[in-house]
Amino acid sequence: MSAINEYYAALERLKANKPTVLPKGSAINNDTVALEAGRKRGSIKKSRHIALVQAIELAAKQAGQNVLSPIQQIEQAKSKTKAVKSDYEQLKEDYEKLLQKCNSLLLENFELRQSTRTI
Structure with missing residues (x-):
């Protein structure tokens, strides 16, 4: 053959x-x-x-598969990259907020312990 x-x-x-x-x-x-x-x-x-x-x-x-040209593949990759960057920025912002909240709670906990020791 x-x-x-x-x-x-x-x-x-x-x-x-x-x-x-x-x-x-x-x-x-x-x-x-x-x-x-x-x-x-x-x-x-x-x-x-x-x-x-x-x-x-x-x-x-x-078969329902998309045969993309190289330009279309690049554009698709760029849009995925933008979406991932956006998600990353949102996660980073959420992390910073949670870190501030955690630090605030730690400080409050420390102050309450100090106040109970002096009583």
Whole structure:
């Protein structure tokens, strides 16, 4: 069996969610098809296997997976980074408030102990 036929067979197994090499539910992309076909990651080149790459992208879309362009991936990463930074800032603010409250309670506890000792 030629390599291209092995790639198409691997693609069909992934579409049917019955892979033999990869775990079930694996994403459909160039690398997973190559690995399922027993080849190395990155062995499917867009310049050499145009029809196969198009078939993989179509299968990924039909499977409900988003095939994002590099620009879209960067934008998605930026938005995730902004969300994480926002969450971090909120957590930092909450931490500072709790630290102030804890210190206030420690001071109050200390003052109450001092007042009970003098009585």
